[in-house]
Amino acid sequence: MLNLFRKIIKTGRVTEHYDSGPVPPRFRGEVVLEESRCRNCQNCREACPTGAIAFIDGKLIIDNNACIFCGRCIEVCEHNALAHTAEYRLAELQGQLAGKIKSILHRSLNIRHIDAGSCNGCDWEMTALNNPVYDLQQYGIDFVASPRHADMLMVTGVVTRNLAQALAMTYEATPEPKLVMAVGACAASGKVFGKSYAIRGAADTIVPVDIYVPGCPPRPAALIYGLLLALDRLGGKHK
Incomplete structure (x- = not known):
């Protein structure tokens, strides 16, 4: 028990608030659309493995519940209209x-x-x-x-x-x-x-x-x- 207390004192506090620090550099968060760049080519919809992307009335819609943040939609977008962010607070x-x-x-x-x-x-x-x-x-x-x-x-x-x-x-x-x-x-x-x-x-x-x-x-x-x-x-x- 004494050794445990020594270890706790030496280590110090490691607990942090859930959003206190930056996300890892390679983290893939919410996919966002820059509407001015989108040309409705629908390559992103065809590339999405889970059907998270749809076009409704000519507007691109992303279903975050179905998105696995694989980045395929971003890779195939020739107009750089889609991008990953560091946002994970999507509940x-x-x-x-x-x-x-x-x-x-x-x-x-x-x-x-x-x-x-x-x-x-x-x-x-x-x-x-x-x-x-x-x-x-x-x-x-x-x-x-x-x-x-x-x-x-x-x-x-x-x-x-x-x-x-x-x-x-x-x-x-x-x-x-x-x-x-x-x-x-x-x-x-x-x-x-x-x-x-x-x-x-x-x-x-x-x-x-x-x-x-x-x-x-x-x-x-x-x-x-x-x-x-x-x-x-x-x-x-x-x-």
Whole structure:
């Protein structure tokens, strides 16, 4: 125990605020469009592997929930109309959460993670939430082992046929009021792996989803942003 205290004193504080530092130089965030450069050639739409890009009434629309930030659309754009930014705070709320939030905030928020068929990329990022750098518990948020003790489900992966029932049963076992967060492009859109007899689709095809966090996978900071956005703990930092 004494050696542990010595190590803590020597190391110092490593925990940081989720958005306190710059993102890595090679990080690919939100794709933005410079409309004046776009010529509606639609090369980007054809290059997108997940169908995240559409043209509606001649206007380019990007579905962040389906985007995996691969950069193919930018590579094929001959007019340099598309570009990556460092923006990762892309979480979106679905519907009105005020009533649920007021009930949940009487105590710490308890989360149950459920893997509905992921590649484990999002799961690795979620694991980092509990390390000393991100320290999710500093926000009064923690993971629990049972849905019966949870306030929120964090769903990762496209929902497979074999896990659809498990997701539905886990949702039913979670007491009201409850929230559901779709983590990553697979859970948020269900488009990454296309259509297959083994795939049911996005998380919202099985259970109602309250928060969508895009990314492939989303950074731990993006997950924390989504949680704090849902819990109305961002103060004046709302997008």
